[in-house]
Amino acid sequence: MKKILIVEDNVPMRYLLETILKKSYNVRSADDGLTAMMLLSQGFVPDLILTDINMPSINGWELIVYLKKSILYKNIPIVVLSSSQLEDVALATDKDLIHGCIKKPFEPVNLLQHLSGVLKTSNYLSAVPVKE
Numbered sequence: 001m002k003k004i005l006i007v008e009d010n011v012p013m014r015y016l017l018e019t020i021l022k023k024s025y026n027v028r029s030a031d032d033g034l035t036a037m038m039l040l041s042q043g044f045v046p047d048l049i050l051t052d053i054n055m056p057s058i059n060g061w062e063l064i065v066y067l068k069k070s071i072l073y074k075n076i077p078i079v080v081l082s083s084s085q086l087e088d089v090a091l092a093t094d095k096d097l098i099h100g101c102i103k104k105p106f107e108p109v110n111l112l113q114h115l116s117g118v119l120k121t122s123n124y125l126s127a128v129p130v131k132e
Contacts, residue, residue, distance in 0.1 A: 001026045002119055005044065007036045007051035007063060008081070013104075017050065017081075020108045021115075033058030037066065040073060048099075048119055053082040064097050077122045079115060081106065 004021055006029040008014040014029050021027045028044050030036035034057045036049070049067070053060035060080060067073045078097070083104040099118045102111055 002048070003028070003044070003046040004115070005030065005036060005039065005046040005049045007031075007033060007049060007055070007060065009052060009055040013052075017111075020111065021050075024112070024116075032056055033060065033063030033066070036063055045073070046076060047122070048115060049076055049078045050081055050115065051078060053080060068097055077118050079118060081111075 002024075003026045006014060006017045006021070006027060008017060008029065009031050011031075014031070018027050018029055028039055028046070030039055032055045033051075036051070037058070049063075051060045051063060058066075060082070064078055064080075067076060067078065077099040080098050080101045081104060082101065099122070100114055102114055
């Protein structure tokens with residue numbers, strides 16, 4: 001089963017995303033970029049990361065930059081789920097930092113279709129041992 005890491009600071013939104021995705025994926029979640037980095041360092045290496053942008057501690061952009069600079073994590077597909085201005089997100093997409101953006105509010109069916117498409121076209125294989 002494919003693994004998805006949700007990075008979202010809003011508790012109701014995080015719970016909603018977990019509920020939608022856990023039927024099809026092995027899901028873990030973090031409330032900010034720092035917690036997400038801790039999960040990665042503890043061995044949970046996802047097949048895809050779904051992240052918000054505006055979060056405390058380490059925000060979504062800082063997390064994306066960290067991941068893209070990392071030899072271990074740079075090829076993990078990242079999808080942004082945000083209510084932020086899409087112009088900023090489009091720029092990141094053009095620079096191949098992310099694999100798409102879904103604007104809040106979203107339709108669950110569209111979210112699932114987008115993530116499924118990214119996972120099908122991604123050939124990310126981790127060299128990191130996975131702890132279950």
